Amino acid sequence: MxxxxxxxxxxxxxxxxxxxxxxxxxxxxxxxxxxxxxxxxxxxGFTSSQSDTPQIQTELVSNVPLDTVVSDHISLAFDEPDSDEYVLVAGDHFYTAESASLISAASSQITFNASGFTFCTLLNGAVFDSSIYINSLGGSVSQLNSDRYTFVNAVDQKAHDIFQAILFESKFGDRKVKPNWDELKRLSCYFAAEGNSAYANFTTSRLLVQIEPFTYFQDRLKAIVPHDSVIPGPRRKYLIAYLLMVHEENGFPHLCKLIETLDDGDAIILIHVDNRPKSNRLRSKIEQFINQRHQMIGKPANIFLTKYRFSNIWGHSSLVFTQLSGFWELLDMADWDYVINLSNYDFPLKRNADIHRILSRPNNRGKNFIEYWAETGHLAERFYRAHIGTADFASLFHPNSLGVTSWPFPRWRAYKHHQWMIVTPDFIRFLRYDSNALNFLAFSEHTYIPDESYFATVLVNSLEFRDTVVNDNKRYLRFAGGGAAHPSWLGYKDRFLFPAGEPEPSFFFIRKMNVFGTSFEEAKLLEWISTNHMNVPSSIDPNESAESRSPCTIEDASVRSKCLKEFGSKIAHNNELVVVPVNRAFLVQAANLRCSLLHAGIDNLIYWSLDLEVHESLISKGKLSIFLAGFPSTSERQDPGTPYFIKMMRYKPKVLAMLLDAGFNVWYMDADTIALQDFRPEIVADTSVHIHIALDNDKRLDMSTFLKHSVPPLASAGIMYLQNHPSSKLFIKSVLDMQAQSILLDDQEAMRRVIHNKTLVQTSYAPTQSLGQRLGLDKRSYDDASNIPITPPVIEINNAEIHIRYFNQFQFINGIILLDHTTEIPINFDEFKVVHARPLENPIAALTKWGLWFLNNEGTCSKKDTMLHDARIKLFEQTNAQRNP
Incomplete structure (x- = not known):
């Protein structure tokens, strides 16, 4: 060879x-x-092998290990030729030096500018790819070296064909509509330039590389070209710029109220009125209102109407153009630090100076605020079908065939977002000049609901701004269930959803609010906003807030640590609080728990309300209740493991963190828990451990195997005690950090994962849980002779920062042991302290059966001695009946 x-x-x-x-x-x-x-x-070689080499059976070879030598005649060595055997020739290279040079030069000239379009004049100056095969030409521009006229004419002809095809479909298709011809022409030209859409079938890959933005948008978006300021005199400087988008005459009174609130001299306000004829009267009213206001105040004008108007359709790109045009007009008019878009049904919670002061904090300065999320499947549906306005701009027309057939921005990921945002002038300038942003705008023009995807997609994908994005729009919107497309109206009862007094306000605006409405006590809400939000200034220092300057109300306990401390201290015993979650579905069970606690001498309850109605009811009765802003409020029963339950319980560590930060020792008890005696002294006296947690319902845990290198048993988050200590705060912080890694982790699963981190956490069992207690149990149905749990040794203190001790399982009973396996009840149940009832289909009947119901027929607490006696008698009777059938 x-x-x-x-x-x-x-x-x-x-x-x-x-x-x-x-x-x-x-x-x-x-x-x-x-x-x-x-x-x-x-x-x-074949002849030689036939005569000299014995045959090897296939089945034997298949069983030989890979590193075994099967035959001496087989060599696995690779015989490399000597270096002098290589001879460098032209054939050893993919290209000759001359060819490589030509290819390198050609690759830098693969794109070209084209002008001279007659049908698609908006494409003049656009950049195309010369290497893309064009079906009607029989080759690419680089292959054919076609003249500009041939290429331009081919694109114009294809666009005209698409125009006629869609026009025919609109006349004779299933839905007969009259499309807007200008919109249809722009769509046809974009499809032809793109080349590979289903309508075009013009090229095999994307032909268009880049539009020439000033030509492409000169008729559609005239504000893309910078203008001189319409404000005479020296250029003005404002803290904030507002873009208000309005369209209905009925909303005029709301708009006036909003302007009066916003126009305090620190803001410039630009108002866009829809361009439909029916909105002309509204524009005249606004113009008259502006003139009268300027004459009355006698100050320089801060309120203006937009120069350019658009006819807006929900779901149409006109909404993006309206925002961009307004933003760019504001950019030309004056200097400002942030721009905020509003409608006339938004209402501020803070004054302009306070909003600017908060945005000027070091953690916020220069940031862009927009709430966004990835939803690829839904966005694909919006992107890949064409959408254009009808002739009267009353609705959208959707041609049947797909529009674009591939995502034209391979390095970008699409995002959805709410329409409302707070962004910087630097980002607005970027949108005016960046080629990627403008190419994406051309793409978005014919997609569905682009005002909910354009801005976040550009922000998050742009290298210049991706590190400035805050996933928050500082707007409170409440959507009704069932996937509502529009937010619900807000009233006085909703005030807990946007609480006052937060050091870092969660919201600057609320939406939607009818300031002159009467259905939801709107007047009371306005007064509450004025007292608790608007007239309470915010500091530039995030550690200094309104709580240091205004008195506390019981409502403030949900958001102000000082107020939580003030009102919690009034009911705390030995600086301890018992927190109980409750909503309307669990009101009766929470009342039963309260009665059982009162019988045990415990009355230091604070409620974590899971719905607004219960929170407001408790507050009105002077009860201490916490309701967290942003919490997914629900009055219905939610069972463990369901998505909504997981979403709710992710807030539990936040509640515990609030109480710890306020300086309290915290008992947490689920609403379906029952206290049979005072359970606190023994636990509180154990100063060596700061966290106590119940064991889970899993009875099959063989505790004898729990050694230093084994997996800890499952903990239950239904009953906990957290002493106010750095280790408790570290534990809750670790749980919150664990939840941040996955939205699917509820509080219990996150807690278990933290506990399993043995470098951080050590666990032990209650010394009172003796072997004698366990042997006193009747034989358990799930045990066999070889697997009888015994009390594990208490783990010696190690270097872990957190020490957790499990409650005595026979003092803190998980209900599944009691209610599902009656033969497991110890003969002597005098030590029962707490029973966690678990989810029950009929809790009243089940708990009454076991003597665990502490409410009488009037719904008030029964007498202590009678109830405890009845409970023990019924427990004893039920146990004997199960043991001696």
Whole structure:
């Protein structure tokens, strides 16, 4: 074989400079010789192997390990040729030096500008890819070296064909509509330039590289070209710029109230009125209102109407154009630090100076606020079908065929977002000049609901701004259930959803609010906003807030640590609070727990309300209740494991953190828990451990196997005690950090994962849980003789920062042991302290059966002695009945 290689290389070297024909002929001859030589060697080798080598059975070979030598005749070594056997020739390279140079030069010129379009004048100056195969031309521009007229005419013709096809569909299709011709023409030209859409079928890949923005948008978005300021005199400077988008005359009184609230001299306000004829009267009213206000105040004008107007359709790109045009007009008019878009049904919670002061904090300065999320499947549906306005701009027309067939921005990921935002002037300038942003705008023009995807997609994907994005729009919107497309109206009862007094306000605005409405006590809400939000200034220091300057109300306990401390201290015993979650579905069970606690001498309850109605009811009765802003409020029963339950319980660590930060020791008890006696003294006296947690319902835990290197048993988050100590705060912080890694983790699963981190957490069992207690149990149905749980040794203190002790399982009973396995009840149940009832279909009947119901027929607490006596008698009777059927 080495000889053949030498011959082949010698022939190629000898003929490298000759004609192509001779070189090809020589290589062909050498190849034929090589083939004949190889066949000869192969036949001779086969004959030799037939006569000299014994046969090897296939089944034996298949069982031989890979590193075993099967035969001495088989060699796995690779015989590399000597370096002097390599001869460098032209054939060893993919290209000759001359070809490589030409290809390199050509690749830098693969795109070209085209002008001269007659049908698609908006494409003049656009950049195209010369390497893309064009079906109607029979090749690419670079292959054919076609003249500009041929290319431009082909694109114009294709756009005209698309225009006619969609027009025909609109007249004779299933839905007969009259599309807006200008919109249809722009769509047809974009499809033709793109090339590979289903309507075009013009190219195999995307043809358009980049639009020429000023030409492409000169008729559609005139504000893209910078204008001189319409404000005479020196250029003005404001803290905030507002863009208000309005369209209905009925909303005029709300708009006036909003302007009066916003126009305090620190803001410039620009108002866009829809361009439909029915909105002309509204525009005239606004213009008259502005003039009267300026004359009355006698100050320089801060309120203006937009120069350019758009007819807006929900779901149409006109909403994006309206926002961009307004933003760019504001950019030309004056200097400002942030721009905020509003409608006339928004209402502020803070004054302009306070909003600016908060945005000027070091953690916020220069940031862009927009609430966004990834929803690829839904966005694909919006993107890949064309959408254009009808002739009267009353609705959208959707051609049947798909629009774009591939995402034209391979390095970008699409995002959805709410329409409302707070952004910087730097980002607004970027939208005016950046080629990627403008190319994406051209793409978005014919997609569905682009005002809910354009801005966040550009922000998050742009290298210049991705690190400035805050996933928050500082707007409170409440959507009704069932996937409502529009937010619900807000009233006085909703005030807990946007609480006052937060050091870092969660919201600057609320939406939607009818300031002159009467259905939801709107007047009371306005008064409450004025007292608790608007007239309470915020500090530039995030550690200083309104709580240091205004008195506390019981409502403030949900958001102000000082107020939580003030009102919690009034009911705390030994600085302890018992927190109980409750909503309307669990009101009766929470009342039963309260009665059982009162019988045990415990009355220091604070409620974590899971719905607004219960929170407001408790507050009105002077009860201490916490309701967290942003909490997914629900009055219905939610069972463990359901998505909504997980979403709710993710807030539990936040509630515990609030109480710890306020300085309290915290008992947490689920609403379906029952206290049979005072359970606190023994636990509180155990100063060596700061966190106590109940064991889970899993009875099959073999505790004898729980050693230093084993997995801790499952903990239950239904009953906990957290002493106010750094280790408790570290534990809750670790749980919150764990939840931040996945939205699917509820509080209990996150807690379990933290506990399993043995470098951070050590666990032990209550010393009172003795072997004698366990042996006092009747034989358990799930045990066999070889697996009888015994009390594990208490783990010695190690270097872990957090020490958690499990409650005595026979003092803190998880209900599944009691209610589902009655034979497991100890003969002597005098030590029962707490029973966690677990979810029950009929809790009143089940708990009454076991003597665990502490409410009488009037719904008030029964007498202590009678109830405890009845409970023990019923427990004893039920136990004996189960043991002696």
């Amino acid at each position: 080495k000889l053949l290689l030498r011959i082949n290389l010698w022939l190629q070297q000898a003929l490298a400079g000759r004609t192509r024909l001779l070189r090809t002929l020589a290589i062909l001859i050498a190849s034929c010789i090589a083939v004949l030589w190889s066949l000869t060697l192969l036949m001779s």
